[in-house]
Amino acid sequence: MTKKEFVDMLVKKHALPRPEAEKILNAFLDSVEDALATDGNLLVRNFGAFKVVRHQARSGRNPRTGELISIPESSTIVFRASKSLTDLIN
Numbered sequence: 809m810t811k812k813e814f815v816d817m818l819v820k821k822h823a824l825p826r827p828e829a830e831k832i833l834n835a836f837l838d839s840v841e842d843a844l845a846t847d848g849n850l851l852v853r854n855f856g857a858f859k860v861v862r863h864q865a866r867s868g869r870n871p872r873t874g875e876l877i878s879i880p881e882s883s884t885i886v887f888r889a890s891k892s893l894t895d896l897i898n
Contacts, residue, residue, distance in 0.1 A: 844885060856889040 809817075811833070818829040840858065843850040848860040865881040889897075 852890075854890055854892045856887055856893055859886050859888070860884075861886050 815826065815829050815833055818824055818833065819826050822829070824832070840850060844858055844860055850858040852858075860883055862883050863881065866879050867876055868879050869875065870877055
């Protein structure tokens with residue numbers, strides 16, 4: 809589902825004007841970004857948890873040439889669905 813399709817669903821399901829639905833979704837997404845950037849995690853009850861996981865710099869090998877390369881430090885976002893969301897999907 810794309811962001812546009814999600815906004816369309818909000819408009820249809822909650823009888824909202826399109827600009828208001830877009831504003832609500834954008835506010836939610838901005839809040840998630842802010843929470844992850846400042847705190848590193850976000851827990852939404854009955855939905856799931858977002859967490860920033862940091863990977864330290866390490867060395868690796870280029871599989872094609874076999875030469876050693878350095879892999880820089882990086883961060884990724886991990887989402888773990890709540891039990892109620894997982895049960896709903898299954």
